[in-house]
Amino acid sequence: GQSLEQPSEVTAVEGAIVQINCTYQTSGFYGLSWYQQHDGGAPTFLSYNALDGLEETGRFSSFLSRSDSYGYLLLQELQMKDSASYFCAVYASGGSYIPTFGRGTSLIVHP
C-alpha cells in the first residue's frame, strides 16, 4: 500500500513564502499531485510531478525528489485567499490511475 505524511497545519503572514512538505512510502512510485480545498468546497488540482525537480505555475511551485520519497508545495506572495487545505496525492505504478491522498495541511494566512 501507500502512505503519506504531511503537516496538519501551517501558518504564515500575507506576502510571505510557505513550504508544505509531503513524504510518501509506496511500492512503485509513479507521480505526486497537489490539490487545494477551501472550506466546504471541492478539491482543485494544482500540480503533478513525475520527474525530479521543480515545476512552477505562477505563485505556486511543486518539487519532487524520487530518491528521497519527498515532495513539497511552495506558495509565494501569500494572499488571504490562499487559506485552505492542501493535499498531496501519490500515484503508484501498480495502479497509476488510483491516487492515495494524504490527510491534508491546513494553511492559515494572517494579515
Place this chain on the structure above:
Amino acid sequence: NAGVTQTPKFRILKIGQSMTLQCTQDMNHNYMYWYRQDPGMGLKLIYYSVGAGITDKGEVPNGYNVSRSTTEDFPLRLELAAPSQTSVYFCASMGSTGQPQHFGDGTRLSIL
C-alpha cells in the same frame, strides 16, 4: 462546460433508508471515482471505475455499491444507511494518469 455534476447537494436520511448519489461528467473521461471525506480528514476512496462496465473496490467499500453503464454516469448506492456513513461524498473523473482529477461539488449526507 459542466465538468463533473453531483446531485443532490444535501440530503438527510434515516437509519436503514437507501439512496443513490448521482454523478455525471461531460469530459469523456474513462476514470471515475467516489470518495468520502470526514471532517478534518483526507479523501478515502470508496469505489472507482476505469471505463463503462468496469468497477472495483477502493479503501472503504463496505455499505456501498456502484455501477457504470455509460462513460458519463457513475452512481453510488447506499443500501442500508448507517450513522457511520454521515460524510461529504465527492465524485471525480480523470482522463489519464498525470492529468487533473476533476471533482464535483460534493454531496453532504447526514444519517440520523
